[in-house]
Structures are given as C-alpha cells and as structure tokens.
Amino acid sequence: MICILDLGTSKISSILVKDEDTKPEVVAFSSIETSGIKTGSIINIGLISEDISKSINELENKSGEKIKDIIVSFSGEQISSINSTGSVIIRQKEVTARDVQSALNMSSTLKVPNDKTLLYVSPNEYTIDGQPGIAEPIGMNGVRLEARTHLIYCSQNTKENISKCIEELNDLRIKKFYFNQLGAAESVLTQDQRDLGVCLIDIGAGTTDLTVYKGGSIRFSKVFPYAGDYITETIATSLKITSTQAEEIKKKYGCAVLDSDSEDTLRIKGTNGNKEIEISRGKHFLKLLSNL
Template sequence: MTKIAESKVIVGLEVGSSKIVTVVGEVLPDAVVNVLGTGVCPSRGIERGSVVDLEAVTSSIKKAIEQAESIANYEIQGVALAITGKHIKTINESGCVPLETGEVTSEYIDRAIRTASSIKLDEGSEILHVIPQEYKVDHLEKTKKPLGLQGVRLQAQVHMITCHQDWLRNLRKAVENNKLKIDQVVFSGMASSYSVLTEDEMELGVCLIDIGGGTMDILVYADGALRYSQVLPFAGNEITKHLSEIFITSPRDAETIKVKFASAVYPPLTFADKKIEIAGLGGRLPQNITKQKLAQVTSVCYTELLSIVKEELITLQNELKQKGIKSDLTAGIVLTGGGSQAEDIVQCAMDIFGIPARVGYPQNITGLTDYVNKPQYATALGLLQYCYLNSEDSHITPPPLQNNGFVSGAKKVVDWIKKTF
C-alpha cells in the first residue's frame, strides 16, 4: 500500500558514469526536502550504468557517502538507489478483471493492475515500477478515477519499467560492500521527474531528457500519464571523447573545456571570439582556439544527441495518435542532468524540436540549496521525494509529487492514493 510518511531523513545515492552523488535530506510533512548534507565523488569502475570494476565503484561510493556524512553530521545506514543503463526496458500493458459485484472497488483496481503486470518478462528481467495510466469500465470513457463506477469489466492500462537482474545485482553489491542497506531501487529518470516536473507540464504533455555522463534518460508524459521511458546508452561522455580526439588532448582536459566553454549552437550566442587554450597531449604544444571554433564541434554533438530523441518522439506520437491518446507536448522539453548545463542548449533544443524548452532545476528544496540547486542533483533529490511517497513493499507507483504549489501538490497525491488504491 502506498503511503505518506511523517518527516524523516532519507538518503539518495546516484551511481553515475561520471560521478557518484549522495544527498542526505529531511523530507518534511509538506514534502519539501531540507538538504542536510551532500557528497560528490568522481565515478570509477562504471560505464553507461554498468559496473565494470567492482572494487573501484565500491571505493567511489564510500568516498561520496563519507563526505555526505561529514557535512550532515549523520550516520548513513540505508539509501535509495538510482539505476539506469541500456538494460532498462519499458512496456505499456493492459489488464482486465470482471466486476463480480458490479462496482469498481480498490480491490478490483489492484487486481486489474496486477493482471496487467503479470506478463512474461525477458529472461533475467524484473519489475522496478508499475505506473497506472488510466482505466476503462465497459464502454465508458477512459478515466483516471474509476472508483465507484458501475459496470461489468474493468480494464487498467499501465506503464511498466523493468531492469536486468545482473546489472542490479552488481550495483547492489557495490553499495552493500560499504555496509549500507538499500531501501529502494528507483529508475533514475523516474527520480528526476519527481524533482523537476510540474503537474501542469505532465497534464499538457512534456518530454524530460536527463543528460548524464554515460546515458540519457527520456520520459514522456502525455494526457496526464507516463507513456514512454527509455535509456539511450550515450550522452555527455561521448562529447568529451570526441573533443579529446579532435584536439588531441587528455579526456580530463577535454571534459574541462566542454564544461567551461562548449556551446550547443553554432555560432555561440555569446563571446564567440573568446580565446581558449587547450593543453597538448604527451608534451605537445598547447593549442589556442576561439570559442566559435570549439562550437563548430560541440554544436554538432549536441544536435546529434537531441535529434535521436526527436526521432523517438515522432515514432511515439504516431503510436499514441493511433490509439486515440492525446500526443501533443504542449509543455515542451525539460532538460536536466549535468549535460543540460551546456551553454545555449535550450536554444539548440528549441531549434530541433520546434517547441518550448527549459532547463529543469530541482524544486522545493531548503537547507544547503547553494550546493544542490543544480540540474546534476535532480536524480538524487528526486530519490528522496520518491521514497517519501512510495512504500518499499509495492511496485505500484503513483504520479510524481506535483511541485507547482508543493503543499497542495502533496495533498493531491494523498487524495489520489486514497481514491485509487
């Protein structure tokens, strides 16, 4: 049973391809996150969400945890763990149950959802989340609130997110090697949506693109429900690697140049003539280029990344139209994650998608906001909000906490849970 907890301390842990992020926060009864401590450590031993060096990942997690414990003055014993990677798979399914009493009750809703999620999965896969989309009673119109309706049959439409056990098993081991208990495992894109999206955006239609180091998480909300989620196994690290090869410099220097000077459009919108020195590799002399020359390379990279997403959206929108589901993304594109901080990326997104775009910053946080009010903390902070709203004994996931009016948003979720489950 999904429930709302009292104020309590929760720890979010994101094990990314480029960095490990730990956030300790007290989630207040009004669902605002009071950040008590953070820990960030460069990631070692993980690529595109997959553990490739267990000892290195274990050590990196330990450093991030110890840093957060020191700042928060709090001993961390359990964490909510984010997971991503190309092994993440999603399915839209439906399940029907007969209404033996002639009326929809919470028991019938639960049975319909479980029927929808009882399909055979790929070998080695397990369910992370089952997210209700809508319900249909006989020939009535689709509804998100079927409780009490009269009829003969109830159909539930759900969005399921699965992961592969091998990826999860090794990630768990790296965490548990630090003597930490894993309270919940959450798809990282889902966690980010809890942190940066609003109720209005989800209702109007929005695409969330979380650009990390090794992966991009994509979620699409249309007609008030999650319709699509996917992980693309390439992101910011591909751009770093390309810069390293083009300018013959170390990956570390290429990453620094990307973070400080890269523009997602050409020519860059500001300071195009700014001089940039790129350190040489293996004793070679440094190069001096302009920001405009750098943008010739980086703008192509960001355009290619977002164009892949656009192709996915076109396919999805055609599928939704065929099913009679509203597919417009009126609220546009929300970019988050470390890669969303590239200069001019909003302009790049608007040029490619032809709809509004914005960068998604974590919302409704207090405490150490100077440290965490950045897109790269969206997943870790979203983990705290997710755990606050979801019990550990159920895969069934309600809609994200609405953050346009946080207190009223929390009440809406409580009401939704009571009426639906």
C-alpha cells in the first residue's frame, strides 16, 4: 500500500493506493478543508497536524488498513528550480546503473542558498562522448557520461515544519517529499504531449504551478503565489463585499475569456445594511481580469 498526502492551501487530501505491477488501484480517498496553510507555507503547525490526523484516520476507517508510511506532496512559493548537468568517466567502458547515479549526483552539486534543500532530480537526457538525446544509457559503451537534469528545490524550513506536523502523530513516518505538480503532470498529460512539448498550469487556492515539458522531460517549473484566493480577494475588494460573496460570484460567473459586450447584469446583496448593487458582468469582470 502507498499513502500519498497532498498539502494544499484550502484542503489536505490523501489517497491510499494498492501498488500493483500492472495498474495501481485506489483503495480510499479523503479530503479535509484546512486554513493552516497560506500560499503553500504552513502558518499553523497545530492545526495542520490535526487536519492531517483527520485525513489519515478517514483513510484508515474507509480501507481497514493501518497507515504508517506516507509520501508528502506539496507546493509553495518557496519552490525553485534550475537545469543542470553532471558528467563522469565511465568506469568499465560500459555504462552501469552506478555510472548513471554518479552523473545524476554530480548534476545536483550546484551551490544553492543555505535555506534551500534539494527536493527532486528529474533526468532529462544523457550524453555519451558528445552524442546527445540518449534516454537510457545503461549498457551502452563510451568514455564519458553526462546527465542533463532539472533540479527542484524547496525551503529547508518548509520541510522541517511539515516534518513537525507529521512527528506529532507518533504512528506516521515520511517516506519521501514530492513536488505535487509532477504528480499532476503524470495524471493529466499523455506521453505524446510531453514528447512534443506542453505547458501545464495548475491554479489552486494559494498558488499557481507551471511546468513545461519537451522531449518527454520537464524543462521548466515555477510556482506563483497568486491563485484562486487572490482572485476572490480582488473581487471582494473591488465590489466592497464579503469574501464569501466574492467566492460565490467567482465560481458562478467567473470566466477566463469574457465578451466585453456581454449584457448580463449581476445583482449582489449589499453588506452591513447597504442596498443591493448591480454591475455589468462583461465590463466589470474584464476590468478585474486586466488588473490581476
């Protein structure tokens, strides 16, 4: 069994999967609303620990399984990335798994700020003696092996704070950390899309995650601290209404592409005894979108 815990700004989701060789089977799923995370960063350790416990308990009740090890998936504005290369001399002429791992390790030796830690190394391609575009070098002959990789870093403090939340739950251990956009890409992108080139944008509550794939591998990734909550706040401020009203308007009437000639009129209940207001959906929402 594999348990994956996804820490989002608005909710904590967890899934229990039976690890089959052919096709993984979802055993149970849980989603708990939370307010202890903002733009991907924990702002209330106690609250997040409680919400994680609720989510895991729900999984255990649904599945009848006892969960001990978890994979933690998360995002946040503290995520950063860079492309790198690492090369090694092939020890015995024929490339082995040890040579590949050594090249990958060399690619991740870049100097980074002290507050950053390596989260994930994504191999893009390999080069043997100047021949690029090699996807699987093991077994090939050569003198020098070079690995071209995409490195993803996160804040050391973020990992430590997540660990504290988990450590408060004595029966849970973190198996590994994972950038959740990579999981999203595996779920929604086809191999053809990744080969030909595609940009995946995931708009959450607190962050917008962007990844670019080309030649089957990730080439660029970035996290922006502007997402659904920011849009809600902008609507609330502009119309002088509550966040609850703004969220309802966003979900009911929001649209990324809007006709400025739209004659739809929205009637919004006023707050603090103020009278009902009317706005043009087309003109007003276009103005809001242009200011985001």
